[in-house]
Amino acid sequence: MLQLAAGLGALGSARAASASTWPSQPVRFICPFAAGGPTDVAARLVAEQLSGTLPQRVLVENRTGSGVVVGTEAVAKSTADGHTLLYSTIAHSVLRPLFPSLSFDPVADFQPVVLVGVVPMLLMINKDVPARDLQQLIAMYREKPNHYTYGSSGAGGAVHLATELFLQQAGNLKVNHIPYRGSAPAMPDLLNGNLSMFLNVASDGITSVQRGTTRALAVSSTQRLPQLPDVPTFAEAGLPSYEAYTWHMLFAPAGTPKEVVNQLNQAVNQVTRQPELLRRFTDLSIQARSDSTPASAAAWLQAEMAKWEPMVRAAGITAQ
Structure with a gap:
């Protein structure tokens, strides 16, 4: 028992020394x-x-x-x-x-x-997509399953997960997924219309929305972004359970x-x-x-x- 106590005491001293010298x-x-x-x-x-x-x-x-x-x-x-x-x-x-x-x-x-x-996510659409708000986008996707496309920065990444959660909560919408090697290569395809939607990290989308080259329909946080005060949260846009x-x-x-x-x-x-x-x-x-x-x-x-x-x-x- 004395040996065990001594061993535990030495271990405790070693940890204390490690912490004090870290x-x-x-x-x-x-x-x-x-x-x-x-x-x-x-x-x-x-x-x-x-x-x-x-x-x-x-x-x-x-x-x-x-x-x-x-x-x-x-x-x-x-x-x-x-x-x-x-x-x-x-x-x-x-x-x-x-x-x-x-x-x-x-x-x-x-x-x-x-x-x-x-880091909140920003749902952006191509500027020529006719939907003017989130509910119109959901209706558009519901009317034509598997007709439209969305992009991600890679399978299993944050963008992919956030988009699939949105599609599930909006009624298991069917939109074709196109994965890219990162966010940067997906943006040109959103701009030229090869993608209808890109739910990307907010920092990568704010500038294009401010310039009017894309349109934002919702932000995934509980509060609006200070850089885009006119873009509603998903809850404000009619999907109260969505947060990512x-x-x-x-x-x-x-x-x-x-x-x-x-x-x-x-x-x-x-x-x-x-x-x-x-x-x-x-x-x-x-x-x-x-x-x-x-x-x-x-x-x-x-x-x-x-x-x-x-x-x-x-x-x-x-x-x-």
């Missing part, structure tokens, strides 16, 4: 998305601000492949000391239905640290000392309150959640998984 080396954010994309840009903004407040630099490493699997797996199998973290999105909440043979568990192998922010976001969350490997997780949480919340970062987040349509705790981040993830996993299975969405 970070003892540069911290890495593994971003499982391509460099230059919206998630990468946000991760680098947070990392840059943290580098100015922590005693070590925070670096972003893009590690892509099999959707977000390669980068996520790397963090799941890394040392749980707070120096290797995952900066990911809604994609984490649908890993299980999209990739049933994962070598890691998206829940058991991770500790949510902080919900950095949420992509989101940004920082994860640590399971087993990371609680003290380190709390330090990380407080540091991220602190920098996301800074006016400069808030301004940059506004440009990306990211609504900062500067009061997130590890517990509330975990609850958010569980709620998102409960929402999206059944929808993915019901819609027959598969990874490509």
